[in-house]
Amino acid sequence: MNRFFRYFRKTTVSFTILSVLILITWIADTSPAADRDKEYVAKQITNFKVDGNIREWDRAEVVPFDQLKDAGNQIPDPDDFTGSGRVAWNANDPTRIYFLVEITDDTLQDIHPANSMWWVDDSVEFMFDFDNNVTRDALVQWTLGANGKDLSAAGSSSNTEWIVVKNGNDYIYEVALDPTKQRGPNPGNDNKGKDFRAKDGLTVGFSFHMNDCENGGREHQIGWIAGQAWDPLSFGDLTFDKEFLDVEPSGKIALTWAAIKR
Known part of the structure; x- marks a missing residue:
């Protein structure tokens, strides 16, 4: 017994x-992360250099900036503003995420120093929910000024390698962000993402958008998905994929940027 x-x-x-x-x-x-409507796939780039020569990005999926965020009553006319973005990575450089943002803007506003009302100067913002907590308190933000000099929010010279190339009204941001390095004074949640390492199949919450500013104010904040900038449900799921952009496609079925989840 x-x-x-x-x-x-x-x-x-x-x-x-x-x-x-x-x-x-x-x-x-x-978990609430499943509530996000869109999923995005970042492929690998080899021999990436932040030099403004964007030929390595030719096959990267493009996300148009055509959705209003925190500012603006309607989408601006194309002769006022257009924008788009791309994302990539490399397994041999796993703590960094690569970005290409292309902007056409007829007026550049640059009236504030770094980390002072950066959202009222023309700038691009990169926002992350590294742990997919889907809470505002978990978000981390980088802001890069269109003047090619001002790093704000989490942005610092330690964690951001970047260049802005200007040709008339056209601006190209080429950027590599390293979340594991020392951050700027206004990062959002300073503790999230410090152990970040990209790998095949990893998914993080992600948003990027542009502050379009004129006449002393912000006319538009415009990105790839509508909704408040600090609302983590107005993010997409950024997934890292091992496929390389600079080789022929493997033939496998893969989600692309802005593909709606099934």
């Missing part, structure tokens, strides 16, 4: 542990 009760207790403990593990898995699988 004692042997039976010992067996029964062991079985009960094992069942309890298994139930807890199943519950944890279920909670993870039904």
